[in-house]
Amino acid sequence: MLPPKRPMTELARAxxxxxxVRDQDVIRGLQDNQFRLVYQPKxxxxxxxxxxxxxxxxxxxxxxxxxxxxxxxxxxxxxxxxGAITLWTMEQALRDQQWxxxxxxxxxxxxxxxxxxxxxxxxxxxxxxxxxxxxADLGIEVTERSVIHDPDLAFSNxxxxxxxxxxxxxxxxxxGLSSLTYLKxxxxxxxxxxxxxxxxxxxxxxxxxxxxxxxxxxxxxxMEVTAEGVETPAAHALLTVMGCDIVQGYLVGRPxxxxxxxxHLASFDPASIAxxxxxxxxxxxxxxxxx
Ligand code: C2E
Ligand code: CA
Ligand code: CA
Numbered sequence: 001m002l003p004p005k006r007p008m009t010e011l012a013r014a015x016x017x018x019x020x021v022r023d024q025d026v027i028r029g030l031q032d033n034q035f036r037l038v039y040q041p042k043x044x045x046x047x048x049x050x051x052x053x054x055x056x057x058x059x060x061x062x063x064x065x066x067x068x069x070x071x072x073x074x075x076x077x078x079x080x081x082x083g084a085i086t087l088w089t090m091e092q093a094l095r096d097q098q099w100x101x102x103x104x105x106x107x108x109x110x111x112x113x114x115x116x117x118x119x120x121x122x123x124x125x126x127x128x129x130x131x132x133x134x135x136a137d138l139g140i141e142v143t144e145r146s147v148i149h150d151p152d153l154a155f156s157n158x159x160x161x162x163x164x165x166x167x168x169x170x171x172x173x174x175x176g177l178s179s180l181t182y183l184k185x186x187x188x189x190x191x192x193x194x195x196x197x198x199x200x201x202x203x204x205x206x207x208x209x210x211x212x213x214x215x216x217x218x219x220x221x222x223m224e225v226t227a228e229g230v231e232t233p234a235a236h237a238l239l240t241v242m243g244c245d246i247v248q249g250y251l252v253g254r255p256x257x258x259x260x261x262x263x264h265l266a267s268f269d270p271a272s273i274a275x276x277x278x279x280x281x282x283x284x285x286x287x288x289x290x291x
Pocket of ligand 2: 054112141171
């Protein structure tokens, strides 16, 4: 079991160069439209199309400039304002999805859910209401940490979210203490293999074996598999041979604003990210296909 997350002290926050995020700043930031979403495309390998994207939050802070999530999400989880950020994120993703559709691009959009919110009754009710919105095609990324404190409640809330039409992805799989017991019980649509395994595919002997067996395991449990942090054609080729369904990473596209994503996809050719056929990866195909 993972140790409970301890709130970060002011000293630790200062040492990591993190600004002090006050509750009223977050609330004012949401009211004043200082938050925005960027989207990172996900390529469905077999279909050869980008048909989903992950929403990642950014904060254009009036004093601190552009803040990435690692500068404020943890503090918001501690102070409790993460709920307000998450609801704004879901609603904004829904608005952006409708806008993208009007531009001719139909993408399922995934939003990250902090661990503590999965067992928050009011949040689950609000998320279900958004999921039932006409035309909504949204998903939620949860980590295994979400189920540790109250697994039964977490599993039953996941079922409620799915019944409301939301897809569920297990995020950062492998980065914590991945438990087979939880994996078997989480009613999820997608498993996302943590990027730490993907970036070391070419250098580690063990990680490719772990990735391959994780893909097989997830398929056996009825889930599709996304590999995060795919940066090279070689990693993409290897993951394809291993049967990975979806790839996400700088190779397909960096996180970008909705309008930039539409432009990016208009000129994006999945064939352009294929590995150069010089045998480096192809040489290993039979090995990865071995039963
Ligand atoms: P995550 O969910 O694992 O998101 C993926 C992170 O990896 C993103 O960082 C993304 O920019 C980065 N990334 C994507 N492709 C690549 C790649 O090919 N190589 C490498 N090295 N990195 C890549 P970002 O946007 O800074 O987000 C960091 C984390 O913040 C996210 O990790 C997620 O846990 C959290 N987060 C982001 N938005 C939200 C949100 O709306 N709510 C909550 N609760 N958490 C969020
Ligand atoms: Ca995520
Ligand atoms: Ca992740």
